[in-house]
Amino acid sequence: MKKTFLKNKKNVQFLIIGLGLIGGSIAKRLSKNGFKVLALDSSKSTLNHAKNTEVIKGSANKIDFTKKLFVIVALPPKTILRGFNKYLDLFQKADFITDCTSVKESLLSQIKKNNLQKKFLLSHPIAGSEKSGFLNSNENLFEDKVSIVLKHKGISKNALQISQEFWSELGSNTFNLDSKLHDRIFSLTSHIPHIVAFSLISLLSKRKDLDYKKFMGGGFKDFTRIAASDPKMWENIFTLNKKNILKDINRLQEELNTFKKLLLKDEQRKIESYLKKIKKTKESLNK
Amino acid sequence: MKKTFLKNKKNVQFLIIGLGLIGGSIAKRLSKNGFKVLALDSSKSTLNHAKNTEVIKGSANKIDFTKKLFVIVALPPKTILRGFNKYLDLFQKADFITDCTSVKESLLSQIKKNNLQKKFLLSHPIAGSEKSGFLNSNENLFEDKVSIVLKHKGISKNALQISQEFWSELGSNTFNLDSKLHDRIFSLTSHIPHIVAFSLISLLSKRKDLDYKKFMGGGFKDFTRIAASDPKMWENIFTLNKKNILKDINRLQEELNTFKKLLLKDEQRKIESYLKKIKKTKESLNK
Numbered sequence: 001m002k003k004t005f006l007k008n009k010k011n012v013q014f015l016i017i018g019l020g021l022i023g024g025s026i027a028k029r030l031s032k033n034g035f036k037v038l039a040l041d042s043s044k045s046t047l048n049h050a051k052n053t054e055v056i057k058g059s060a061n062k063i064d065f066t067k068k069l070f071v072i073v074a075l076p077p078k079t080i081l082r083g084f085n086k087y088l089d090l091f092q093k094a095d096f097i098t099d100c101t102s103v104k105e106s107l108l109s110q111i112k113k114n115n116l117q118k119k120f121l122l123s124h125p126i127a128g129s130e131k132s133g134f135l136n137s138n139e140n141l142f143e144d145k146v147s148i149v150l151k152h153k154g155i156s157k158n159a160l161q162i163s164q165e166f167w168s169e170l171g172s173n174t175f176n177l178d179s180k181l182h183d184r185i186f187s188l189t190s191h192i193p194h195i196v197a198f199s200l201i202s203l204l205s206k207r208k209d210l211d212y213k214k215f216m217g218g219g220f221k222d223f224t225r226i227a228a229s230d231p232k233m234w235e236n237i238f239t240l241n242k243k244n245i246l247k248d249i250n251r252l253q254e255e256l257n258t259f260k261k262l263l264l265k266d267e268q269r270k271i272e273s274y275l276k277k278i279k280k281t282k283e284s285l286n287k
Numbered sequence: 288m289k290k291t292f293l294k295n296k297k298n299v300q301f302l303i304i305g306l307g308l309i310g311g312s313i314a315k316r317l318s319k320n321g322f323k324v325l326a327l328d329s330s331k332s333t334l335n336h337a338k339n340t341e342v343i344k345g346s347a348n349k350i351d352f353t354k355k356l357f358v359i360v361a362l363p364p365k366t367i368l369r370g371f372n373k374y375l376d377l378f379q380k381a382d383f384i385t386d387c388t389s390v391k392e393s394l395l396s397q398i399k400k401n402n403l404q405k406k407f408l409l410s411h412p413i414a415g416s417e418k419s420g421f422l423n424s425n426e427n428l429f430e431d432k433v434s435i436v437l438k439h440k441g442i443s444k445n446a447l448q449i450s451q452e453f454w455s456e457l458g459s460n461t462f463n464l465d466s467k468l469h470d471r472i473f474s475l476t477s478h479i480p481h482i483v484a485f486s487l488i489s490l491l492s493k494r495k496d497l498d499y500k501k502f503m504g505g506g507f508k509d510f511t512r513i514a515a516s517d518p519k520m521w522e523n524i525f526t527l528n529k530k531n532i533l534k535d536i537n538r539l540q541e542e543l544n545t546f547k548k549l550l551l552k553d554e555q556r557k558i559e560s561y562l563k564k565i566k567k568t569k570e571s572l573n574k
Contacts (some may be wrong), residue, residue: 189491190506199543203539204568214462222513223510226509231559256540272522279515285499
Protein backbone atom coordinates (compact mmCIF):
# COMPACT_ATOMS: atom_id res chain seq x y z
CA MET A 1 0.00 0.00 0.00
CA LYS A 2 1.01 3.63 -0.57
CA LYS A 3 2.65 5.00 2.58
CA THR A 4 2.07 8.57 3.79
CA PHE A 5 2.77 8.63 7.52
CA LEU A 6 5.38 5.88 7.53
CA LYS A 7 7.08 7.03 4.29
CA ASN A 8 9.75 9.15 5.93
CA LYS A 9 11.18 6.74 8.51
CA LYS A 10 13.36 9.42 10.11
CA ASN A 11 10.35 11.50 11.01
CA VAL A 12 8.57 8.88 13.15
CA GLN A 13 9.26 6.83 16.26
CA PHE A 14 7.36 3.99 17.90
CA LEU A 15 6.94 3.43 21.61
CA ILE A 16 5.83 -0.09 22.48
CA ILE A 17 4.32 -0.56 25.92
CA GLY A 18 4.84 -4.20 26.90
CA LEU A 19 7.47 -6.41 25.28
CA GLY A 20 5.67 -9.75 25.40
CA LEU A 21 4.92 -12.05 22.46
CA ILE A 22 2.93 -9.36 20.61
CA GLY A 23 4.90 -6.24 21.62
CA GLY A 24 8.20 -8.03 21.06
CA SER A 25 7.16 -9.22 17.61
CA ILE A 26 6.05 -5.71 16.64
CA ALA A 27 9.32 -4.22 17.93
CA LYS A 28 11.43 -6.79 16.06
CA ARG A 29 9.67 -6.20 12.74
CA LEU A 30 9.63 -2.39 13.01
CA SER A 31 13.31 -2.16 13.92
CA LYS A 32 14.17 -4.60 11.13
CA ASN A 33 12.21 -2.31 8.77
CA GLY A 34 14.42 0.58 9.84
CA PHE A 35 12.22 2.43 12.34
CA LYS A 36 13.30 3.92 15.67
CA VAL A 37 11.64 1.72 18.30
CA LEU A 38 11.45 2.52 22.03
CA ALA A 39 9.78 0.42 24.70
CA LEU A 40 8.44 0.26 28.23
CA ASP A 41 8.28 -3.02 30.12
CA SER A 42 7.92 -3.98 33.77
CA SER A 43 10.93 -6.29 33.40
CA LYS A 44 14.29 -4.52 33.29
CA SER A 45 16.03 -7.62 32.01
CA THR A 46 13.64 -7.84 29.03
CA LEU A 47 14.31 -4.17 28.24
CA ASN A 48 18.07 -4.72 28.51
CA HIS A 49 17.89 -7.82 26.36
CA ALA A 50 15.87 -5.97 23.69
CA LYS A 51 18.35 -3.09 23.78
CA ASN A 52 21.43 -5.33 23.61
CA THR A 53 19.99 -7.20 20.63
CA GLU A 54 19.23 -3.87 18.93
CA VAL A 55 15.49 -4.46 18.83
CA ILE A 56 14.91 -1.17 20.67
CA LYS A 57 16.94 2.04 20.98
CA GLY A 58 15.91 2.71 24.57
CA SER A 59 12.99 3.65 26.78
CA ALA A 60 10.59 6.61 27.12
CA ASN A 61 13.41 9.02 28.03
CA LYS A 62 14.64 8.66 24.44
CA ILE A 63 11.45 10.09 22.95
CA ASP A 64 12.14 12.96 20.55
CA PHE A 65 9.11 15.23 20.77
CA THR A 66 10.01 17.06 17.55
CA LYS A 67 9.06 13.86 15.70
CA LYS A 68 5.81 11.93 15.33
CA LEU A 69 5.15 9.51 18.19
CA PHE A 70 3.13 6.34 17.60
CA VAL A 71 2.32 4.38 20.76
CA ILE A 72 1.48 0.68 20.63
CA VAL A 73 0.03 -0.73 23.84
CA ALA A 74 0.74 -4.46 23.92
CA LEU A 75 -0.42 -5.31 27.44
CA PRO A 76 -3.11 -7.70 28.73
CA PRO A 77 -6.49 -5.91 28.60
CA LYS A 78 -6.88 -5.30 32.35
CA THR A 79 -3.32 -4.06 32.71
CA ILE A 80 -4.17 -1.39 30.14
CA LEU A 81 -7.36 -0.44 31.95
CA ARG A 82 -5.65 -0.28 35.36
CA GLY A 83 -2.59 1.57 34.03
CA PHE A 84 -4.53 3.97 31.82
CA ASN A 85 -3.93 7.02 34.02
CA LYS A 86 -0.24 6.20 34.36
CA TYR A 87 0.15 6.42 30.57
CA LEU A 88 -2.36 9.26 30.07
CA ASP A 89 0.30 11.95 29.68
CA LEU A 90 2.07 9.83 27.07
CA PHE A 91 -1.20 9.14 25.24
CA GLN A 92 -1.98 12.85 25.17
CA LYS A 93 1.41 13.66 23.64
CA ALA A 94 1.28 10.83 21.09
CA ASP A 95 0.10 11.29 17.50
CA PHE A 96 -1.45 7.84 17.29
CA ILE A 97 -2.16 5.05 19.77
CA THR A 98 -3.40 1.52 19.31
CA ASP A 99 -3.71 -1.65 21.40
CA CYS A 100 -3.61 -5.35 20.46
CA THR A 101 -6.07 -7.08 22.77
CA SER A 102 -8.81 -9.56 22.04
CA VAL A 103 -11.59 -7.81 24.02
CA LYS A 104 -12.67 -4.25 23.23
CA GLU A 105 -15.79 -2.71 24.74
CA SER A 106 -14.41 -1.66 28.14
CA LEU A 107 -11.26 -0.11 26.66
CA LEU A 108 -13.30 1.94 24.22
CA SER A 109 -15.27 3.46 27.15
CA GLN A 110 -12.00 4.44 28.83
CA ILE A 111 -10.74 6.06 25.61
CA LYS A 112 -13.91 8.10 25.24
CA LYS A 113 -13.89 9.11 28.92
CA ASN A 114 -10.40 10.54 28.42
CA ASN A 115 -11.31 12.24 25.16
CA LEU A 116 -8.75 10.26 23.16
CA GLN A 117 -11.21 8.89 20.60
CA LYS A 118 -9.71 10.96 17.77
CA LYS A 119 -6.31 9.24 17.80
CA PHE A 120 -6.66 6.05 19.90
CA LEU A 121 -7.77 3.34 17.52
CA LEU A 122 -8.37 -0.16 18.85
CA SER A 123 -6.95 -3.07 16.91
CA HIS A 124 -6.69 -6.83 17.26
CA PRO A 125 -4.15 -8.82 15.29
CA ILE A 126 -5.38 -12.42 14.93
CA ALA A 127 -1.95 -13.79 15.59
CA GLY A 128 -2.00 -15.03 19.17
CA SER A 129 -0.35 -18.23 20.26
CA GLU A 130 -0.19 -20.47 23.28
CA LYS A 131 3.37 -19.23 23.57
CA SER A 132 4.01 -16.01 25.39
CA GLY A 133 6.81 -13.62 26.29
CA PHE A 134 9.53 -11.69 24.45
CA LEU A 135 11.65 -14.80 23.93
CA ASN A 136 8.92 -16.36 21.80
CA SER A 137 8.35 -13.19 19.76
CA ASN A 138 9.37 -13.04 16.11
CA GLU A 139 9.35 -10.48 13.32
CA ASN A 140 7.06 -12.59 11.12
CA LEU A 141 4.25 -13.15 13.64
CA PHE A 142 1.82 -10.90 11.73
CA GLU A 143 2.83 -11.93 8.21
CA ASP A 144 -0.27 -12.70 6.12
CA LYS A 145 -2.51 -12.56 9.20
CA VAL A 146 -5.69 -10.48 9.52
CA SER A 147 -5.62 -7.54 11.93
CA ILE A 148 -9.01 -6.26 12.95
CA VAL A 149 -9.29 -2.46 13.12
CA LEU A 150 -12.12 -1.21 15.33
CA LYS A 151 -13.27 2.02 13.73
CA HIS A 152 -15.33 4.03 16.22
CA LYS A 153 -17.29 7.30 16.10
CA GLY A 154 -14.97 10.29 16.32
CA ILE A 155 -11.79 8.60 15.03
CA SER A 156 -9.77 10.84 12.70
CA LYS A 157 -9.03 9.98 9.08
CA ASN A 158 -5.31 10.26 9.85
CA ALA A 159 -5.52 7.66 12.63
CA LEU A 160 -7.29 5.26 10.28
CA GLN A 161 -4.64 5.78 7.63
CA ILE A 162 -1.78 5.35 10.13
CA SER A 163 -3.34 2.12 11.38
CA GLN A 164 -3.58 0.74 7.82
CA GLU A 165 0.04 1.64 7.14
CA PHE A 166 1.17 0.25 10.49
CA TRP A 167 -0.39 -3.19 10.05
CA SER A 168 0.73 -3.37 6.45
CA GLU A 169 4.28 -2.56 7.64
CA LEU A 170 4.01 -5.70 9.81
CA GLY A 171 2.79 -7.80 6.89
CA SER A 172 -0.88 -7.98 7.95
CA ASN A 173 -4.14 -7.28 6.13
CA THR A 174 -6.71 -5.20 7.98
CA PHE A 175 -10.43 -5.67 8.38
CA ASN A 176 -12.91 -3.24 9.98
CA LEU A 177 -15.31 -4.25 12.74
CA ASP A 178 -17.41 -2.54 15.39
CA SER A 179 -16.28 -3.18 19.03
CA LYS A 180 -19.52 -4.73 20.20
CA LEU A 181 -19.67 -7.14 17.26
CA HIS A 182 -15.96 -7.89 17.70
CA ASP A 183 -16.46 -9.06 21.27
CA ARG A 184 -19.43 -11.19 20.25
CA ILE A 185 -17.52 -12.84 17.39
CA PHE A 186 -14.35 -13.56 19.34
CA SER A 187 -16.29 -14.99 22.24
CA LEU A 188 -17.27 -17.85 19.92
CA THR A 189 -14.23 -18.20 17.65
CA SER A 190 -11.52 -17.75 20.27
CA HIS A 191 -12.64 -17.43 23.89
CA ILE A 192 -14.95 -20.48 23.97
CA PRO A 193 -12.38 -22.82 22.33
CA HIS A 194 -9.91 -21.75 25.03
CA ILE A 195 -12.45 -22.47 27.79
CA VAL A 196 -13.19 -25.92 26.36
CA ALA A 197 -9.50 -26.75 25.98
CA PHE A 198 -8.88 -25.66 29.58
CA SER A 199 -11.91 -27.70 30.77
CA LEU A 200 -10.76 -30.80 28.94
CA ILE A 201 -7.27 -30.69 30.42
CA SER A 202 -8.80 -30.06 33.84
CA LEU A 203 -10.98 -33.14 33.35
CA LEU A 204 -7.98 -35.19 32.26
CA SER A 205 -5.97 -34.08 35.29
CA LYS A 206 -8.60 -35.71 37.54
CA ARG A 207 -7.89 -39.14 36.08
CA LYS A 208 -5.09 -40.60 38.09
CA ASP A 209 -5.41 -44.24 36.96
CA LEU A 210 -2.70 -44.14 34.31
CA ASP A 211 -0.41 -41.99 32.22
CA TYR A 212 -2.65 -40.50 29.56
CA LYS A 213 0.30 -39.01 27.67
CA LYS A 214 0.61 -42.11 25.51
CA PHE A 215 -2.95 -42.02 24.23
CA MET A 216 -3.10 -38.62 22.63
CA GLY A 217 -3.38 -38.53 18.89
CA GLY A 218 -2.79 -35.45 16.77
CA GLY A 219 -6.45 -34.50 17.25
CA PHE A 220 -6.17 -34.20 21.02
CA LYS A 221 -2.86 -32.38 20.87
CA ASP A 222 -4.13 -29.79 18.39
CA PHE A 223 -7.37 -29.50 20.29
CA THR A 224 -5.74 -28.68 23.61
CA ARG A 225 -2.65 -26.83 22.37
CA ILE A 226 -4.22 -23.53 23.52
CA ALA A 227 -4.64 -24.87 27.10
CA ALA A 228 -1.02 -23.80 27.64
CA SER A 229 -1.94 -20.14 26.97
CA ASP A 230 -1.03 -17.34 29.37
CA PRO A 231 -3.32 -17.61 32.47
CA LYS A 232 -3.23 -13.91 33.37
CA MET A 233 -4.07 -12.80 29.85
CA TRP A 234 -6.95 -15.25 29.60
CA GLU A 235 -8.39 -14.43 33.03
CA ASN A 236 -8.48 -10.81 31.76
CA ILE A 237 -10.20 -11.73 28.52
CA PHE A 238 -12.74 -14.07 30.15
CA THR A 239 -13.84 -11.62 32.84
CA LEU A 240 -13.93 -8.62 30.48
CA ASN A 241 -15.98 -10.48 27.88
CA LYS A 242 -18.08 -12.28 30.49
CA LYS A 243 -21.49 -11.38 29.06
CA ASN A 244 -20.85 -12.86 25.61
CA ILE A 245 -18.92 -15.82 26.97
CA LEU A 246 -21.62 -16.88 29.43
CA LYS A 247 -24.19 -16.84 26.60
CA ASP A 248 -21.93 -18.89 24.36
CA ILE A 249 -21.14 -21.48 27.05
CA ASN A 250 -24.88 -21.93 27.48
CA ARG A 251 -25.32 -22.33 23.73
CA LEU A 252 -22.53 -24.92 23.62
CA GLN A 253 -24.12 -26.82 26.50
CA GLU A 254 -27.46 -26.83 24.63
CA GLU A 255 -25.67 -28.16 21.56
CA LEU A 256 -24.15 -30.93 23.71
CA ASN A 257 -27.60 -31.67 25.17
CA THR A 258 -29.03 -32.09 21.67
CA PHE A 259 -26.24 -34.51 20.85
CA LYS A 260 -26.75 -36.43 24.11
CA LYS A 261 -30.45 -36.87 23.29
CA LEU A 262 -29.64 -38.28 19.85
CA LEU A 263 -27.14 -40.65 21.41
CA LEU A 264 -29.48 -41.76 24.20
CA LYS A 265 -32.21 -42.58 21.68
CA ASP A 266 -29.69 -44.31 19.35
CA GLU A 267 -30.73 -42.04 16.49
CA GLN A 268 -27.99 -43.32 14.20
CA ARG A 269 -29.30 -41.79 10.96
CA LYS A 270 -29.90 -38.42 12.56
CA ILE A 271 -26.40 -38.44 14.06
CA GLU A 272 -24.85 -39.29 10.71
CA SER A 273 -26.78 -36.57 8.87
CA TYR A 274 -25.95 -34.05 11.66
CA LEU A 275 -22.24 -34.89 11.24
CA LYS A 276 -22.46 -34.70 7.44
CA LYS A 277 -23.93 -31.20 7.63
CA ILE A 278 -21.18 -30.09 10.02
CA LYS A 279 -18.43 -31.58 7.84
CA LYS A 280 -19.77 -29.52 4.92
CA THR A 281 -19.79 -26.33 7.01
CA LYS A 282 -16.26 -26.98 8.23
CA GLU A 283 -15.03 -27.62 4.70
CA SER A 284 -16.63 -24.41 3.44
CA LEU A 285 -14.86 -22.53 6.26
CA ASN A 286 -11.52 -23.94 5.09
CA LYS A 287 -11.94 -22.60 1.55
CA MET B 288 12.77 -55.79 16.60
CA LYS B 289 13.68 -59.36 15.79
CA LYS B 290 11.28 -60.76 13.20
CA THR B 291 10.06 -64.37 13.31
CA PHE B 292 6.76 -64.50 11.45
CA LEU B 293 7.55 -61.68 9.01
CA LYS B 294 11.15 -62.73 8.42
CA ASN B 295 10.51 -64.82 5.34
CA LYS B 296 8.48 -62.42 3.21
CA LYS B 297 7.74 -65.08 0.59
CA ASN B 298 5.96 -67.25 3.12
CA VAL B 299 3.29 -64.72 4.13
CA GLN B 300 0.52 -62.71 2.49
CA PHE B 301 -1.70 -59.93 3.82
CA LEU B 302 -5.35 -59.44 3.02
CA ILE B 303 -6.63 -55.95 3.84
CA ILE B 304 -10.38 -55.59 4.15
CA GLY B 305 -11.24 -51.94 3.37
CA LEU B 306 -8.89 -49.66 1.46
CA GLY B 307 -9.66 -46.36 3.16
CA LEU B 308 -7.18 -44.02 4.85
CA ILE B 309 -6.01 -46.71 7.29
CA GLY B 310 -6.26 -49.79 5.07
CA GLY B 311 -4.71 -47.95 2.14
CA SER B 312 -1.80 -46.72 4.27
CA ILE B 313 -1.16 -50.24 5.59
CA ALA B 314 -1.28 -51.67 2.06
CA LYS B 315 1.11 -49.05 0.70
CA ARG B 316 3.67 -49.62 3.44
CA LEU B 317 3.51 -53.42 3.32
CA SER B 318 3.85 -53.59 -0.46
CA LYS B 319 6.71 -51.08 -0.32
CA ASN B 320 8.36 -53.37 2.25
CA GLY B 321 8.12 -56.24 -0.24
CA PHE B 322 5.10 -58.17 1.02
CA LYS B 323 2.33 -59.67 -1.08
CA VAL B 324 -0.75 -57.58 -0.35
CA LEU B 325 -4.32 -58.44 -1.38
CA ALA B 326 -7.43 -56.42 -0.63
CA LEU B 327 -11.21 -56.35 -0.50
CA ASP B 328 -13.13 -53.12 -0.92
CA SER B 329 -16.73 -52.22 -1.75
CA SER B 330 -15.46 -49.85 -4.44
CA LYS B 331 -14.24 -51.54 -7.63
CA SER B 332 -12.52 -48.38 -8.82
CA THR B 333 -10.50 -48.16 -5.59
CA LEU B 334 -9.45 -51.81 -6.01
CA ASN B 335 -8.49 -51.21 -9.63
CA HIS B 336 -6.58 -48.06 -8.73
CA ALA B 337 -4.68 -49.90 -5.98
CA LYS B 338 -3.89 -52.73 -8.39
CA ASN B 339 -2.80 -50.43 -11.22
CA THR B 340 -0.47 -48.51 -8.88
CA GLU B 341 0.96 -51.85 -7.66
CA VAL B 342 -0.15 -51.34 -4.08
CA ILE B 343 -2.00 -54.67 -4.16
CA LYS B 344 -1.57 -57.81 -6.19
CA GLY B 345 -5.26 -58.57 -6.39
CA SER B 346 -8.30 -59.63 -4.38
CA ALA B 347 -9.33 -62.64 -2.26
CA ASN B 348 -9.21 -65.01 -5.26
CA LYS B 349 -5.42 -64.57 -5.25
CA ILE B 350 -5.02 -66.03 -1.76
CA ASP B 351 -2.47 -68.85 -1.69
CA PHE B 352 -3.58 -71.20 1.08
CA THR B 353 -0.21 -72.92 1.21
CA LYS B 354 1.17 -69.71 2.78
CA LYS B 355 0.43 -67.84 5.99
CA LEU B 356 -2.56 -65.49 5.74
CA PHE B 357 -2.71 -62.35 7.87
CA VAL B 358 -6.02 -60.48 7.64
CA ILE B 359 -6.26 -56.78 8.54
CA VAL B 360 -9.80 -55.46 8.88
CA ALA B 361 -9.74 -51.71 8.25
CA LEU B 362 -13.46 -50.96 8.21
CA PRO B 363 -15.61 -48.64 10.37
CA PRO B 364 -16.54 -50.50 13.58
CA LYS B 365 -20.20 -51.17 12.74
CA THR B 366 -19.36 -52.36 9.23
CA ILE B 367 -17.14 -54.99 10.83
CA LEU B 368 -19.87 -56.05 13.26
CA ARG B 369 -22.53 -56.23 10.55
CA GLY B 370 -20.23 -57.98 8.06
CA PHE B 371 -18.72 -60.39 10.57
CA ASN B 372 -20.53 -63.46 9.25
CA LYS B 373 -19.68 -62.57 5.67
CA TYR B 374 -15.97 -62.71 6.52
CA LEU B 375 -16.24 -65.61 9.00
CA ASP B 376 -14.97 -68.22 6.57
CA LEU B 377 -11.95 -66.02 5.78
CA PHE B 378 -11.29 -65.37 9.47
CA GLN B 379 -11.39 -69.10 10.18
CA LYS B 380 -8.84 -69.81 7.46
CA ALA B 381 -6.54 -66.95 8.45
CA ASP B 382 -3.50 -67.36 10.73
CA PHE B 383 -3.87 -63.94 12.31
CA ILE B 384 -6.52 -61.22 12.22
CA THR B 385 -6.56 -57.69 13.58
CA ASP B 386 -8.72 -54.57 13.22
CA CYS B 387 -7.88 -50.85 13.48
CA THR B 388 -10.91 -49.20 15.08
CA SER B 389 -11.18 -46.78 17.94
CA VAL B 390 -13.90 -48.63 19.91
CA LYS B 391 -13.41 -52.18 21.13
CA GLU B 392 -15.81 -53.79 23.60
CA SER B 393 -18.55 -54.87 21.17
CA LEU B 394 -16.11 -56.34 18.64
CA LEU B 395 -14.40 -58.39 21.35
CA SER B 396 -17.77 -60.00 22.25
CA GLN B 397 -18.29 -60.94 18.61
CA ILE B 398 -14.80 -62.48 18.42
CA LYS B 399 -15.43 -64.58 21.52
CA LYS B 400 -18.87 -65.63 20.30
CA ASN B 401 -17.24 -67.00 17.15
CA ASN B 402 -14.41 -68.67 19.04
CA LEU B 403 -11.74 -66.62 17.27
CA GLN B 404 -10.13 -65.25 20.45
CA LYS B 405 -6.92 -67.24 19.91
CA LYS B 406 -5.89 -65.45 16.71
CA PHE B 407 -8.07 -62.31 16.42
CA LEU B 408 -6.23 -59.57 18.28
CA LEU B 409 -7.77 -56.10 18.46
CA SER B 410 -5.54 -53.14 17.77
CA HIS B 411 -5.88 -49.38 17.44
CA PRO B 412 -3.23 -47.31 15.70
CA ILE B 413 -3.39 -43.72 17.03
CA ALA B 414 -2.94 -42.29 13.60
CA GLY B 415 -6.36 -41.13 12.48
CA SER B 416 -6.92 -37.92 10.62
CA GLU B 417 -9.80 -35.70 9.53
CA LYS B 418 -8.89 -36.87 6.04
CA SER B 419 -10.33 -40.12 4.80
CA GLY B 420 -10.23 -42.48 1.83
CA PHE B 421 -7.57 -44.32 -0.16
CA LEU B 422 -6.46 -41.16 -1.98
CA ASN B 423 -5.36 -39.63 1.33
CA SER B 424 -3.55 -42.75 2.50
CA ASN B 425 0.24 -42.84 2.70
CA GLU B 426 2.92 -45.35 3.58
CA ASN B 427 4.23 -43.24 6.49
CA LEU B 428 0.94 -42.78 8.35
CA PHE B 429 2.01 -45.05 11.23
CA GLU B 430 5.63 -43.94 11.43
CA ASP B 431 6.60 -43.20 15.05
CA LYS B 432 2.97 -43.45 16.18
CA VAL B 433 1.68 -45.57 19.04
CA SER B 434 -0.50 -48.55 18.18
CA ILE B 435 -2.55 -49.94 21.03
CA VAL B 436 -2.69 -53.74 21.20
CA LEU B 437 -5.68 -55.06 23.14
CA LYS B 438 -4.47 -58.28 24.70
CA HIS B 439 -7.45 -60.39 25.83
CA LYS B 440 -7.88 -63.68 27.66
CA GLY B 441 -7.25 -66.62 25.37
CA ILE B 442 -5.05 -64.88 22.81
CA SER B 443 -2.14 -67.04 21.61
CA LYS B 444 1.50 -66.09 22.08
CA ASN B 445 1.96 -66.32 18.32
CA ALA B 446 -0.78 -63.78 17.66
CA LEU B 447 0.83 -61.38 20.13
CA GLN B 448 4.20 -61.79 18.45
CA ILE B 449 2.74 -61.34 14.94
CA SER B 450 0.98 -58.18 16.07
CA GLN B 451 4.23 -56.73 17.46
CA GLU B 452 6.07 -57.54 14.24
CA PHE B 453 3.23 -56.20 12.10
CA TRP B 454 3.06 -52.76 13.78
CA SER B 455 6.82 -52.51 13.88
CA GLU B 456 6.87 -53.26 10.13
CA LEU B 457 4.66 -50.17 9.71
CA GLY B 458 6.96 -48.03 11.85
CA SER B 459 4.77 -47.97 14.99
CA ASN B 460 5.45 -48.70 18.63
CA THR B 461 2.93 -50.86 20.44
CA PHE B 462 1.33 -50.48 23.85
CA ASN B 463 -0.92 -52.98 25.64
CA LEU B 464 -4.34 -52.07 27.04
CA ASP B 465 -7.50 -53.86 28.15
CA SER B 466 -10.58 -53.27 25.89
CA LYS B 467 -12.77 -51.79 28.60
CA LEU B 468 -10.09 -49.34 29.74
CA HIS B 469 -9.31 -48.54 26.10
CA ASP B 470 -12.88 -47.43 25.42
CA ARG B 471 -12.94 -45.33 28.58
CA ILE B 472 -9.65 -43.59 27.73
CA PHE B 473 -10.48 -42.86 24.10
CA SER B 474 -13.88 -41.50 25.03
CA LEU B 475 -12.07 -38.63 26.75
CA THR B 476 -8.95 -38.20 24.62
CA SER B 477 -10.54 -38.64 21.20
CA HIS B 478 -14.32 -39.02 21.08
CA ILE B 479 -15.20 -36.02 23.29
CA PRO B 480 -12.87 -33.60 21.41
CA HIS B 481 -14.60 -34.68 18.19
CA ILE B 482 -18.05 -34.04 19.71
CA VAL B 483 -17.01 -30.58 20.92
CA ALA B 484 -15.47 -29.68 17.57
CA PHE B 485 -18.66 -30.81 15.81
CA SER B 486 -20.79 -28.85 18.32
CA LEU B 487 -18.77 -25.69 17.87
CA ILE B 488 -19.04 -25.76 14.08
CA SER B 489 -22.76 -26.47 14.40
CA LEU B 490 -23.06 -23.42 16.68
CA LEU B 491 -21.11 -21.30 14.22
CA SER B 492 -23.30 -22.41 11.31
CA LYS B 493 -26.30 -20.87 13.10
CA ARG B 494 -24.77 -17.38 12.96
CA LYS B 495 -25.79 -15.91 9.67
CA ASP B 496 -24.90 -12.26 10.40
CA LEU B 497 -21.52 -12.26 8.70
CA ASP B 498 -18.77 -14.32 7.18
CA TYR B 499 -16.93 -15.83 10.14
CA LYS B 500 -14.17 -17.22 7.94
CA LYS B 501 -12.10 -14.06 8.39
CA PHE B 502 -12.05 -14.23 12.17
CA MET B 503 -10.49 -17.60 12.75
CA GLY B 504 -7.05 -17.65 14.21
CA GLY B 505 -4.81 -20.69 14.29
CA GLY B 506 -6.41 -21.73 17.60
CA PHE B 507 -9.88 -22.08 16.14
CA LYS B 508 -8.63 -23.83 13.02
CA ASP B 509 -6.63 -26.40 14.99
CA PHE B 510 -9.49 -26.79 17.42
CA THR B 511 -12.08 -27.63 14.80
CA ARG B 512 -9.87 -29.42 12.25
CA ILE B 513 -11.38 -32.75 13.31
CA ALA B 514 -14.93 -31.48 12.57
CA ALA B 515 -14.25 -32.49 8.96
CA SER B 516 -13.82 -36.14 9.99
CA ASP B 517 -15.74 -38.97 8.33
CA PRO B 518 -19.42 -38.79 9.48
CA LYS B 519 -20.16 -42.51 9.06
CA MET B 520 -17.08 -43.57 10.99
CA TRP B 521 -17.83 -41.18 13.82
CA GLU B 522 -21.52 -42.07 14.06
CA ASN B 523 -20.27 -45.67 14.50
CA ILE B 524 -17.79 -44.73 17.20
CA PHE B 525 -20.20 -42.48 19.11
CA THR B 526 -23.04 -45.00 19.24
CA LEU B 527 -20.77 -47.96 20.04
CA ASN B 528 -19.03 -46.09 22.86
CA LYS B 529 -22.22 -44.38 24.02
CA LYS B 530 -21.95 -45.32 27.69
CA ASN B 531 -18.51 -43.79 28.23
CA ILE B 532 -19.23 -40.80 26.01
CA LEU B 533 -22.45 -39.83 27.78
CA LYS B 534 -20.61 -39.89 31.11
CA ASP B 535 -17.80 -37.76 29.73
CA ILE B 536 -20.14 -35.19 28.15
CA ASN B 537 -21.77 -34.82 31.56
CA ARG B 538 -18.37 -34.37 33.18
CA LEU B 539 -17.42 -31.74 30.62
CA GLN B 540 -20.69 -29.91 31.22
CA GLU B 541 -20.02 -29.94 34.97
CA GLU B 542 -16.55 -28.53 34.30
CA LEU B 543 -18.14 -25.76 32.22
CA ASN B 544 -20.66 -25.11 35.02
CA THR B 545 -17.81 -24.67 37.51
CA PHE B 546 -16.19 -22.18 35.17
CA LYS B 547 -19.47 -20.31 34.63
CA LYS B 548 -19.91 -19.94 38.40
CA LEU B 549 -16.41 -18.48 38.79
CA LEU B 550 -17.11 -16.08 35.94
CA LEU B 551 -20.54 -15.05 37.25
CA LYS B 552 -19.06 -14.25 40.66
CA ASP B 553 -16.09 -12.43 39.07
CA GLU B 554 -13.67 -14.70 40.93
CA GLN B 555 -10.62 -13.34 39.11
CA ARG B 556 -7.98 -14.83 41.37
CA LYS B 557 -9.61 -18.25 41.37
CA ILE B 558 -9.90 -18.16 37.57
CA GLU B 559 -6.24 -17.25 37.20
CA SER B 560 -5.08 -19.98 39.57
CA TYR B 561 -7.38 -22.52 37.86
CA LEU B 562 -5.81 -21.59 34.49
CA LYS B 563 -2.29 -21.73 35.92
CA LYS B 564 -2.86 -25.25 37.20
CA ILE B 565 -4.21 -26.34 33.81
CA LYS B 566 -1.30 -24.77 31.93
CA LYS B 567 1.07 -26.81 34.11
CA THR B 568 -0.83 -30.03 33.42
CA LYS B 569 -0.86 -29.31 29.68
CA GLU B 570 2.86 -28.61 29.67
CA SER B 571 3.59 -31.82 31.56
CA LEU B 572 1.54 -33.71 28.93
CA ASN B 573 3.69 -32.21 26.17
CA LYS B 574 6.91 -33.50 27.69
